Amino acid sequence: MRASERELDQLRSITIDTEFTKHPEGSVLITVGDTKVICNASIENRVPPFMRNQGKGWITAEYSMLPRATESRNIRESSKGKVSGRTMEIQRLIGRALRSVVNLDHLGERTIWVDCDVIQADGGTRTASITGAFVAVTLAVGKLVKDGEIDTFPITDFLNAISVGIMPDGTAALDLEYVEDAEANVDMNVVMTGSGEFVEIQGTGEEATFTPAQLQEMLSLATKGLQDILECQKEAIGEFNQYFESSEA
Amino acid sequence: MRASERELDQLRSITIDTEFTKHPEGSVLITVGDTKVICNASIENRVPPFMRNQGKGWITAEYSMLPRATESRNIRESSKGKVSGRTMEIQRLIGRALRSVVNLDHLGERTIWVDCDVIQADGGTRTASITGAFVAVTLAVGKLVKDGEIDTFPITDFLNAISVGIMPDGTAALDLEYVEDAEANVDMNVVMTGSGEFVEIQGTGEEATFTPAQLQEMLSLATKGLQDILECQKEAIGEFNQYFESSEA
Amino acid sequence: MRASERELDQLRSITIDTEFTKHPEGSVLITVGDTKVICNASIENRVPPFMRNQGKGWITAEYSMLPRATESRNIRESSKGKVSGRTMEIQRLIGRALRSVVNLDHLGERTIWVDCDVIQADGGTRTASITGAFVAVTLAVGKLVKDGEIDTFPITDFLNAISVGIMPDGTAALDLEYVEDAEANVDMNVVMTGSGEFVEIQGTGEEATFTPAQLQEMLSLATKGLQDILECQKEAIGEFNQYFESSEA
Amino acid sequence: MRASERELDQLRSITIDTEFTKHPEGSVLITVGDTKVICNASIENRVPPFMRNQGKGWITAEYSMLPRATESRNIRESSKGKVSGRTMEIQRLIGRALRSVVNLDHLGERTIWVDCDVIQADGGTRTASITGAFVAVTLAVGKLVKDGEIDTFPITDFLNAISVGIMPDGTAALDLEYVEDAEANVDMNVVMTGSGEFVEIQGTGEEATFTPAQLQEMLSLATKGLQDILECQKEAIGEFNQYFESSEA
Amino acid sequence: MRASERELDQLRSITIDTEFTKHPEGSVLITVGDTKVICNASIENRVPPFMRNQGKGWITAEYSMLPRATESRNIRESSKGKVSGRTMEIQRLIGRALRSVVNLDHLGERTIWVDCDVIQADGGTRTASITGAFVAVTLAVGKLVKDGEIDTFPITDFLNAISVGIMPDGTAALDLEYVEDAEANVDMNVVMTGSGEFVEIQGTGEEATFTPAQLQEMLSLATKGLQDILECQKEAIGEFNQYFESSEA
């Protein structure tokens, strides 16, 4: 039995609150167990220099933790004057994942800035960020379509993410919380689309390795868990589900 | 009549939620109108190098805004690689104000890190930060006393802050929200103790000046407003009010 | 009696040498007791990007100390690779104060760079910088008017500054030198116009507080002291006094 | 048929030159097609502060490209004053992978610095770096054992890496060179041990996704390719193969 | 007799390999004894902002060492986030020296980026860099002329460099290797043209001084040594020697 009395294939409870703050075009608070991330999507009516005059848009993400989101306080990256390797890796992952389900040609020369700010961390912050950021972006982009600012809904599929791991006894477990993550032999993040294709797989054994059979087990758990998360996302985006349905037609 | 139909001497509604996140020793969400700041106090059992071996403590503050706390998105300071002058000024102010009501000798060799993170900004973020940070510090320090880790409650008085300003028509107004602040001739931040003494006065006319009479009018408004804020703080700190009462005895 | 045998309401001796170095449009060495600051005003015929195409000017200030301006040597900020919070606070104050008495519309698309470099420090460097910088800017701008490069003298009033404080025995004192500043309970900087209005008030009690009565006492001392400083400034700007007289007419 | 007339499951030619420069404890030039990386392992007789007094060692990696390793010149990261997200991601991957096959307890309080410097890039630089770095570390550590400085050979298994991808026509291909990588839908890096377990899997579809079947196909190709690379590594480490054999006994 | 059994006026063996890597317009590996430097020249079809619209070109150089080019490992400058004073001094020297023999007017609005990356260091890396960089630039520029992209061969003379020094016994020696350099009283770098004029002389006694007679002795050794190096350079540039001959005619 796991730390929080969950089954090996059981997700923590998830809620996605929308309109969490008033300024962003899309603003979401995603809660996965004790992990809480504010995901804001901001629309800017121009693109970075390397994208100009191509008639298409860009999506970029930033990720940060409040200093005391964690058990002991971390030094603020703005005070250190540089962003850590871990942070860069995560924000590159979030941006890349979102771009895989958005047709940038239909976005026009706009940048979507996605800010994922972890206010409380208990494992799985990067996957919660992706799941929440997708909703924030959908809300922001949905309004653009609804307001007639863009013609074609540019999001091609749902997107979400979850972590899986191999515990010290060799079994695979879904959605690791912090105490589990700290002792796991292998940690894998899986990003998938609503139609069940992979967008990104990152599996890592820091001081351990994993067999092909363990890989398959982790992939099965992740695939199953992401179907439940998909339902939460659909509920959160409300009226904008219609755009996905029509685009599937 | 003001933007939000308030009287000139009327505060916006204030709420102070405690235990907002689970890790910090003191964690508060302060809401002043549409301004929302997470104030976390963390206790670290050592002091910075310049304070070592003196048997006393230290308090330091950091202040930050989420990129989209404001109407248009700001560049993250960690991405810019440096902290702006405005941010430095605010975090120096918060730390200095808190130190004025804490007897560092009674704290032992501990550092209190205060993190004020603005998640939604609508004017008065620095004064809301001071008011909220005082509560977070009191909760963190109160627990130390309650748990017997320190003998003497080191906080000597309540501390809070509010903004006042001179509007374009020359009248003074209390607790400016963003649209008022943007058009005000003079902006003044007043930090006071519970017993009505000044800790800090910062009055600034960027493209205007103010007369001695206007200064007095602003100070009166601030003094009155801070008495109401004091009541909110007393409610938020609950059982720890006893320590203030006994120290006053 | 004070450290330097001054009365509580007595200024240190002040001299303002003009044309101190040959390149700047306005160059001043201001000496206040043992505090010496080089204040240079440079005119640049363009404005920063955020001000372009508005037909108006900009004033910005930088402040620095020689490493050995102080009793023990400080690390050079260029070697540290960043500007301290204290320096930023001071240079923001100087720039803001100067802008309050200059009508930027009459300056044309020009930037005035004000450099305040402390070569010897003995308390009151930021207020001496403001007093000296005002003279340097007046000399630089006066030449522009005299040379016919701008039509309307854009400076609307005199500007100067002084520090006051509350000593450990509770009395207020004017123009603190370093040894006094180090032991004062409260330190207040007051920036005023020639016509006696406030531009900026910054009063701070680091480990002490001050009463409303003490505040009034400090403001009275400052107001009186600044009248004497005004006379020094008038002497220093020589022929350009005429522009102020005509603008007052 | 592929750009370089290879089969889909065919590696580019690989050579591993040892003792490439004279100072490092282990120095290797690995050539994979037109990709050339200098991999140097340096032994330092101390560990970073966070590892001190634990009696164990540490391995860390840095990765860099000569500015003109690529078709067009890149700005040197030392000139930019910061390391890019891509570089950080790669050097974290290399360090993590190496640590998974080294028993740090047997290394003593030593740090192994691994420097992977790409002098010519044609795709697959991060996987070539891992493959070459493993040889450099083995040579450096092997000498320590041979010289009697450490008792137990601390490397537990071989380690190598290769890229695989999904080409625009949906087929999987092994060991992508630059022109292939640029047009591939999916890019996956696979790091494995000599005994066929996974150490790290990173599969990414920037503007595309991949099916579970395509994932399996890529994993098969990688597994096969890495067996050939293992032979090159065995040849390169020469006499030190004995340590692996005895540790397997 | 010297460390490596050379005469006082004897150079170490020199080889200049051309086309060392495939991407740069000019790519050279220069080997001087155990010192090995990759010198790459890249042509970019634009000039830096301060040179624009003048119809002429620019040459700039960067210099770096692999961390383990030296006996003990150095921290990578990109990790430190800044370039050391020594590196800046060397790259300014290389750029300045190259510009002295190139007529920038004949280059058109192009920048030549010269990258000197030391992969193995044993003294004389800056002079080897100049000697090798000259060949790399000649190859890059020669191709531009050959391909008809520029009309006039812009290089006006050969350029090379060597170090000389005063040994502890007061004798002058040519081409110091590392162990000699470390104990020399005086270290001098001499940069000359093919026609025997000086481009740069930098003679330094860190804890010693040198007499006018010793200066002459060092200059004689350098002048003699550079004639031999000139022959190596002529051999390396092959067909492009013709451009020098015709420009001399």
Add this chain to the structure above:
Amino acid sequence: MRASERELDQLRSITIDTEFTKHPEGSVLITVGDTKVICNASIENRVPPFMRNQGKGWITAEYSMLPRATESRNIRESSKGKVSGRTMEIQRLIGRALRSVVNLDHLGERTIWVDCDVIQADGGTRTASITGAFVAVTLAVGKLVKDGEIDTFPITDFLNAISVGIMPDGTAALDLEYVEDAEANVDMNVVMTGSGEFVEIQGTGEEATFTPAQLQEMLSLATKGLQDILECQKEAIGEFNQYFESSEA
């Protein structure tokens, strides 16, 4: 005839004011024509980490210009967040030159910080800095000896510096002022001891070269000019001349 109606071998007027500011152990304002540099020497009773526990001292120099020391304003290096290559080169030169005439063994574990701050620049700032810094260091060290804090006067000889150049017409000239320096073909800085030996020679032709005969001519001019500068230095150090005389005995 030269810009300022000097002969080719004629120095500008030089004055060396001592006790220029009150805090430093040695404080000098050196004026060479219109070039003015504040040279301060500070004694710190410890050495940098790499020098500890060797019983000897260290001397290091920093050089800076006020932003408006020059005809047009330069960006402050502390604002840019990094020190330019030119500044680094100059401060390395000053430190190295001073160390060549100080026996660090006799200094004890002390650091001498030398700060050269140019307040007005008109050519020759680096050589004026060396000449002035030598006086400041002598005053600071002389006091240490006089006060009995060190036993042996550690300065072994006088030190000074001057620039020479080759003008466009091919003639050599001494002590170039800015307008001459800007048009000179060759610029050479010569640092010598009081007894006429060279400490440093740096001759540079940016877009020109120089012959061996021109080199000799420049060296002759420099040697002659430095004899006059030596007299100014002797006058400035006053009573401390005795220490040089006794050390010569």
